[in-house]
Amino acid sequence: MRNVGIIGVGYTPVFVSKRRDVNIAEMISEAVDAAFRNTGLGPEDIDAMVFGNMQTFEGLNLPHLWASEHIRALGKPIMRIATGGTTGMSALHAGYYHVASGLHDVVMVITYEKQSEGDSQVGLAGIITPEIMTMLSLGIDLTGGTGMGGLGGGSAGGVSFQANSYLNRSGATIEHIDKMAALERRNAALNPYAHLKDPDATPEKIAQTPLIAYPIRFGHVCPTTDGATVAILACEKKAAKLADKVAWINGLANCASDATTGNLIEGLITDPGEQRPCMIAAKKAYEMAGIEDPQKEIDMAEIYNGFAHQCLMFMDRLFLCGEREAHVLLDKGELEITGRIPVNPSGGVVSTNAIGTSALNRVTECALQIMDKIEGGHKVQKDVHNAVAHGWGGLMQYVTVTVLGDKPRKR
Amino acid sequence: MEELRETYITPVVPLDFTYNYRVGQYMERFLNSLKDKKLMGVKCPECGKVFVPPRMFCGSCNQKLDEWVEVAQTGMLANFTVGHVVLEKGARLAKAESPYVLGLIKLDDVDSLLLARVEKVAPADLKKGMRMKAVWKEELAGDYSDLDHFEPA
Ligand SMILES: [Zn+2]
Numbered sequence: 001m002r003n004v005g006i007i008g009v010g011y012t013p014v015f016v017s018k019r020r021d022v023n024i025a026e027m028i029s030e031a032v033d034a035a036f037r038n039t040g041l042g043p044e045d046i047d048a049m050v051f052g053n054m055q056t057f058e059g060l061n062l063p064h065l066w067a068s069e070h071i072r073a074l075g076k077p078i079m080r081i082a083t084g085g086t087t088g089m090s091a092l093h094a095g096y097y098h099v100a101s102g103l104h105d106v107v108m109v110i111t112y113e114k115q116s117e118g119d120s121q122v123g124l125a126g127i128i129t130p131e132i133m134t135m136l137s138l139g140i141d142l143t144g145g146t147g148m149g150g151l152g153g154g155s156a157g158g159v160s161f162q163a164n165s166y167l168n169r170s171g172a173t174i175e176h177i178d179k180m181a182a183l184e185r186r187n188a189a190l191n192p193y194a195h196l197k198d199p200d201a202t203p204e205k206i207a208q209t210p211l212i213a214y215p216i217r218f219g220h221v222c223p224t225t226d227g228a229t230v231a232i233l234a235c236e237k238k239a240a241k242l243a244d245k246v247a248w249i250n251g252l253a254n255c256a257s258d259a260t261t262g263n264l265i266e267g268l269i270t271d272p273g274e275q276r277p278c279m280i281a282a283k284k285a286y287e288m289a290g291i292e293d294p295q296k297e298i299d300m301a302e303i304y305n306g307f308a309h310q311c312l313m314f315m316d317r318l319f320l321c322g323e324r325e326a327h328v329l330l331d332k333g334e335l336e337i338t339g340r341i342p343v344n345p346s347g348g349v350v351s352t353n354a355i356g357t358s359a360l361n362r363v364t365e366c367a368l369q370i371m372d373k374i375e376g377g378h379k380v381q382k383d384v385h386n387a388v389a390h391g392w393g394g395l396m397q398y399v400t401v402t403v404l405g406d407k408p409r410k411r
Numbered sequence: 412m413e414e415l416r417e418t419y420i421t422p423v424v425p426l427d428f429t430y431n432y433r434v435g436q437y438m439e440r441f442l443n444s445l446k447d448k449k450l451m452g453v454k455c456p457e458c459g460k461v462f463v464p465p466r467m468f469c470g471s472c473n474q475k476l477d478e479w480v481e482v483a484q485t486g487m488l489a490n491f492t493v494g495h496v497v498l499e500k501g502a503r504l505a506k507a508e509s510p511y512v513l514g515l516i517k518l519d520d521v522d523s524l525l526l527a528r529v530e531k532v533a534p535a536d537l538k539k540g541m542r543m544k545a546v547w548k549e550e551l552a553g554d555y556s557d558l559d560h561f562e563p564a
Contacts (some may be wrong), residue, residue, distance in 0.1 A: 160492035214493035
């Protein structure tokens with residue numbers, strides 16, 4: 001298998017709630033243009049494309065074909081990937097397979113979401129209703145007060161059980177979730193590509209937002225965002241020729257458990273906070289990347305957190321700290337941009353969620369930190385040699401992990 | 412980026428889909444047994460775990476499950492949330508009339524959790540591990556709603 005590196009990234013000029021000034025394909029073209037601008041490459045350098053966005057959100061089933069000219073894909077191999085919240089990272093992984101296999105040398109990964117043009121609640125219902133078929137067949141009522149009531153607020157209701165379970169096992173409190181959300185909104189204020197920015201966010205301010213389903217408040221929840229992200233991947237030989245700096249994809253993995261709130265492979269079958277797929281995927285990805293002690297060797301993380309508690313919850317699932325430690329590190333200030341293990345310097349998904357891009361942005365943000373190409377004030381203060389990016393989605397039970405480094409993997 | 416204007420041409424596309432999913436053989440048997448005030452589960456021949464509601468496979472063992480067992484109607488509160496909003500038709504959020512409790516119930520001798528409404532306990536008094544019992548509707552229809560709620564035992 002060949003080594004694969006990220007040689008360039010392109011974002012739409014902004015990530016905001018409504019990009020009414022352009023249509024979907026036009027918006028996507030902006031990120032493609034940015035990637036070409038940032039790398040000095042052009043369409044002639046790209047061998048194949050992988051396209052990703054969330055299924056159902058804009059009700060489009062073939063957006064990659066609508067946008068085929070806008071992404072300069074005519075005459076080239078292209079496929080679309082949709083795995084839910086993890087879509088962006090799954091698309092990146094597919095791009096990796098293209099290059100690592102030796103089939104293609106330079107691949108462009110394109111992701112977008114234009115949530116303002118769909119109906120996000122219907123979109124979520126569109127995911128969760130047919131997919132919940134699995135849940136329905138496992139005893140969750142779609143029509144009455146119990147099942148979907150519990151999922152009130154799209155996935156917010158469902159993750160409330162997860163958050164509660166996390167608080168129980170970790171010893172963290174709802175105030176820690178407030179604190180994490182405030183930290184990320186402040187980080188977002190430094191990132192020109194973030195959506196919900198609040199330089200003055202405090203835990204107290206977050207705590208004033210109303211509860212949706214205990215312990216999840218509105219202030220813990222991601223926005224719906226319009227935006228697009230592009231990453232260009234290359235093999236070692238092409239990377240040396242085309243790029244001054246490269247962030248190497250040294251480890252990657254994904255893992256699923258079953259589709260119910262109770263996850264079959266997860267210990268007591270039912271704890272949505274256990275997230276064993278994350279541990280399984282993280283172990284594999286670190287092993288592939290040659291990372292023996294993530295707590296020592298990983299310099300920063302971008303963790304997928306549609307809801308603020310998830311950043312803390314997944315920290316220990318990614319072996320970045322002990323099981324009851326994430327909120328302690330938060331209290332010590334170690335998760336801040338200036339801290340020992342900065343987490344979500346970008347502001348995270350809780351601040352910006354153009355869903356198709358969200359899991360890819362976790363990777364591109366790590367890549368830009370490694371390449372020292374962060375625009376804006378959220379560059380972490382220490383040198384970043386290795387970073388971990390995480391994606392979460394599916395029906396609460398699917399996880400992707402990517403380990404990036406400033407040097408290519410030794411084989 | 413083009414300068415933002417007040418109006419853009421954005422035609423509304425009014426789609427209203429209706430789907431008809433079958434719940435499947437396992438859930439049908441479960442729902443039908445609710446009419447007799449019975450909670451039915453299936454047992455894995457390999458690990459011995461009992462699943463309620465029933466499912467076709469034990470994912471850990473990759474075993475097809477076909478041993479049906481009736482299970483206890485008592486158990487403990489394993490997890491809970493307090494809902495402050497409800498979903499209306501069209502998946503819109505609305506404020507709930509009053510906060511309501513949803514629990515994941517671990518029935519005695521069962522290894523999975525059952526999602527159910529929890530009543531007769533104030534949100535502030537909720538505790539993981541509380542003993543719970545099933546309460547049935549008076550008129551039974553072989554429907555999810557037959558099992559009305561759980562309350563402290
Ligand atoms: Zn089994």
